[in-house]
Amino acid sequence: MADVVEALVGTRPDAPAQAITATVIDSREAQPGALFVAFEGERVDGHDFVGDAFSRGAVAALAEHGVSSEAQVLDARTTDGGLPETITLPLVIRVNETLMALHRLATFWRERQTGLRVIGITGSVGKTTTKELAAAVLSRRYATVKSEASYNNEIGLPLTLLGVTGRHERAVLEMGMYDVGEIADLARMGQPHVGVVTIIRPVHLERAGSFERIVQAKTELVEALPPGPEGTAILNYDDENVRNMAGSTEADILTYGLSPEADLWADDIEGLGLEGIRFQLHHGDETLHVKVPLLGRHSVHTALRATAVGLVEGLGWQEIIEGLHGVEPSDQLRLVAVEGPDGATILDDTYNASPASTIAALNLLDELEGRKIAVLGDMLELGAYEHEGHEKVGMRALEVADVVVTVGALGAIIGETAVRWGMRPEAVHILGDNTDVVQLLREMVGGDDVILVKGSRALQMEEIVDALAAGSH
Numbered sequence: 001m002a003d004v005v006e007a008l009v010g011t012r013p014d015a016p017a018q019a020i021t022a023t024v025i026d027s028r029e030a031q032p033g034a035l036f037v038a039f040e041g042e043r044v045d046g047h048d049f050v051g052d053a054f055s056r057g058a059v060a061a062l063a064e065h066g067v068s069s070e071a072q073v074l075d076a077r078t079t080d081g082g083l084p085e086t087i088t089l090p091l092v093i094r095v096n097e098t099l100m101a102l103h104r105l106a107t108f109w110r111e112r113q114t115g116l117r118v119i120g121i122t123g124s125v126g127k128t129t130t131k132e133l134a135a136a137v138l139s140r141r142y143a144t145v146k147s148e149a150s151y152n153n154e155i156g157l158p159l160t161l162l163g164v165t166g167r168h169e170r171a172v173l174e175m176g177m178y179d180v181g182e183i184a185d186l187a188r189m190g191q192p193h194v195g196v197v198t199i200i201r202p203v204h205l206e207r208a209g210s211f212e213r214i215v216q217a218k219t220e221l222v223e224a225l226p227p228g229p230e231g232t233a234i235l236n237y238d239d240e241n242v243r244n245m246a247g248s249t250e251a252d253i254l255t256y257g258l259s260p261e262a263d264l265w266a267d268d269i270e271g272l273g274l275e276g277i278r279f280q281l282h283h284g285d286e287t288l289h290v291k292v293p294l295l296g297r298h299s300v301h302t303a304l305r306a307t308a309v310g311l312v313e314g315l316g317w318q319e320i321i322e323g324l325h326g327v328e329p330s331d332q333l334r335l336v337a338v339e340g341p342d343g344a345t346i347l348d349d350t351y352n353a354s355p356a357s358t359i360a361a362l363n364l365l366d367e368l369e370g371r372k373i374a375v376l377g378d379m380l381e382l383g384a385y386e387h388e389g390h391e392k393v394g395m396r397a398l399e400v401a402d403v404v405v406t407v408g409a410l411g412a413i414i415g416e417t418a419v420r421w422g423m424r425p426e427a428v429h430i431l432g433d434n435t436d437v438v439q440l441l442r443e444m445v446g447g448d449d450v451i452l453v454k455g456s457r458a459l460q461m462e463e464i465v466d467a468l469a470a471g472s473h
Contacts, residue, residue, distance in 0.1 A: 001089070004035060004060060007108035008076045008093060008101055015087040018059050023102075023162040025155065032057030035162075037098050039155075040064065050092065060091045062098045076101070099154065106158030107189050113164055118190050119309055122175040122183055122221045123198025123242075124214070125356045126302055127152065129294070130198055133306035135172045137323030141315055142169040152176035157186050170313065178207040180217045187224035194312055195221040195251070196234040196305050200241045201356040205383030215241050219248050228252030234308045236301065237262035254312060256304040264308050271297040271367040274337050274345070281307065288317060292324045295335050295347075296364030335361060340468045342446030345370070349454040350461040353379045355389035359396045361454050366400040370448035374401035375437060375464060377455020378408035386410065391417045398423045401452075403444070405429045405437055407459060434460065438467040 004020065006012040021033030027049035030036055036053035038046035038061055050067040061067070071090040074083075095101035110116075119138075121130050135146040145168045147160045152174035164171055175186045200218055208214045222245045225231035231251030236242040238257035246253045256264040260282070269279040276293040279300050292303050303324055310320040335349040345368075349361045358376065365372050374397045382389045390410055394417025397404050404427065406415040415430040431437050441464070445451060451468070455461045 001060060001087075001091070003109065003112075004093070004105060005074065005083070005087070007105045008062075008095060009074075009083065011083055013083045013087050016089055018089060020059070020162075023105075023159055024053070024058075025159070027053040027056065027058075030054075030056040030058040032059075034058040036061040037102050038063045038067070039098055046098075054090045059089045060093060062093050062095055062101050064095060064098055066094075067092060102155070102158050103185070103189055106161040109164065110161050110189060110191055113166070113168070115166075116164060116168055116171055117194070117313070118171045118173060118192040119194040119196065119313075120173050120175050120187060120190055120192035120221050120224075121196045121198070121305075122177070122218050123196075123236075124201040124218075125354060125360070126198040126305075127174045127176065128351075129299070129302045130196060130305045131172050131174045133294075133302055133324065134196070134309040136326055137306045137310040137315065137320055138170045138172065138313060140310075140319040140323045140326075142313070143167050144170045144172065146172040147174040154182065154185065158189055161189060172309075175221060177214075177217045180208070180213050181220070183217055183220040184224065187221060192221070192225060193230060194232050194234065194309065195225050195249075196309065197221065197236060197242045197245060198301070198305065199236055199239045199356065201354060202382060202385040202389070205385050206381045207383075209383070211385075218242075219245050222249040222251065225249050225251035232312045234305060234312065236305075237265075238301075254308050256301070256308050258300070264304055264311070266300050266304055269297050269300050271364070273368045277303075279303075283307075283311070286317070288321070290321065290324065295337070296360060297367065298360040298363060335364070338465065338469050340445060340449070340451060341442065344445045344447065344449040344451060344468075346465055346468055347450065347452040348462070348465045349452065350457075350465060352457045353377065353455050355379060355382070355385075355392050358393050358454055361452055362393070362396050362400045365450060365452045368450045370450045371403070372401045373403040373405065373441070373445065373449055373451045375405045375407070375441070375451060375453045375461070376411055376414050377406065377459040377461050378410035380410070380456040380458055387413060390414050394418045395421055403427050403429070405431060405440065407431055407434060407437055407455060407461065411455065434463045434467075437464050441468060 001018040002015045020035045023035045030053040036058045050061045071092045072088045073092045075094040138144045173190050177183045222233040227250040233251045237255040255262040264283045266279045278291045281288045338346045340346040390413035394414040398418040412430045415428045
């Protein structure tokens with residue numbers, strides 16, 4: 001508790017010796033010893049739930065205005081370093097902005113973790129899978145903490161940092177963005193030593209405004225790295241925009257990709273369908289034969305990134321390979337296979353969608369045996385690239401799928417493109433919502449069918465997967 005007050009006020013108080021056990025933004029997640037951060041949202045005001053958090057055991061809360069509670073109030077806006085003679089718990093700390101206070105607290109705590117090395121990961125596609133696999137590799141030697149779920153923004157990243165303890169040796173932090181300046185802010189808090197950049201595509205173009213601004217925003221990670229050898233930028237050699245970031249940092253550079261010109265590269269890639277992928281890994285004079293349980297040939301880049309992190313952090317090949325083998329497909333690795341009706345297989349990739357990630361998922365579908373059904377929905381926040389992006393997916397779906405089912409107004413562009421370029425109209429179903437899709441698929445699928453389900457998060461296409469999976473039992 002003394003750390004919280006010192007971080008926000010600047011003076012260390014004579015406070016009760018109370019450890020903060022968790023930092024939460026949902027009062028229902030409060031536990032004994034928790035710090036609750038009250039945010040005023042569009043629909044719900046967290047200030048209304050401070051009392052609930054205290055009733056569940058929280059010992060302190062950050063708030064922008066008065067709350068209904070009998071707790072002591074410390075006004076961090078006006079103390080000027082002065083503190084009350086005694087501090088009692090629970091405690092409400094008044095701040096100008098709870099988000100800025102959360103950032104200040106996370107930065108304070110991060111600076112205290114002098115033995116911690118941080119790996120930051122950004123890019124348009126593949127951040128979460130890279131984070132999961134890199135953490136699995138590092139965990140073979142180090143006590144490792146990672147961003148949970150999609151904690152990759154201005155709220156999620158500081159919450160992850162506040163979960164670091166003195167026992168942690170490595171932290172793997174996913175860093176997302178919508179516009180210029182956001183990754184720079186995340187890097188100021190996380191203070192990464194290693195920056196991994198996956199691939200840059202026109203995702204969130206609607207908010208960023210241009211592809212050039214997306215590249216500029218992603219470059220902020222490598223710009224924040226310390227000079228080598230303490231800092232290392234791990235860059236995708238196969239993406240020219242990422243490769244060119246080498247000129248924007250004083251950190252050491254390690255490139256990866258499918259070209260022999262990269263420092264770490266792969267060839268002889270073999271997709272094994274739902275069994276994973278097999279490939280040869282090259283680094284210097286060394287060549288290794290690797291098989292990993294990741295779905296789709298495109299996942300070789302994920303394995304290369306995790307391998308690069310392991311090499312930079314001093315792991316041996318045995319530790320790295322064990323880490324690559326040890327990861328299991330899960331919700332965190334986004335695309336997972338589940339059982340569907342009458343023996344069909346569902347590829348659940350409903351977390352989110354962009355043209356690049358959807359084409360990658362279609363490429364996996366192409367590797368599998370059986371009738372291939374692509375259920376594809378709107379891909380949002382593409383800005384000026386919106387129509388072209390959906391058309392490109394439609395053209396790839398035409399090449400891969402036996403049946404195309406679309407959801408949403410933008411998803412319709414996918415189906416219309418497939419028909420325009422030669423797919424049989426009766427093989428394309430342009431539908432309005434998830435319920436219509438479930439009804440159609442229940443009548444259609446079974447046996448050796450493989451059904452890919454993918455669309456932007458807002459479409460909640462997991463409803464389709466859940467309904468079909470429930471019908472398989």
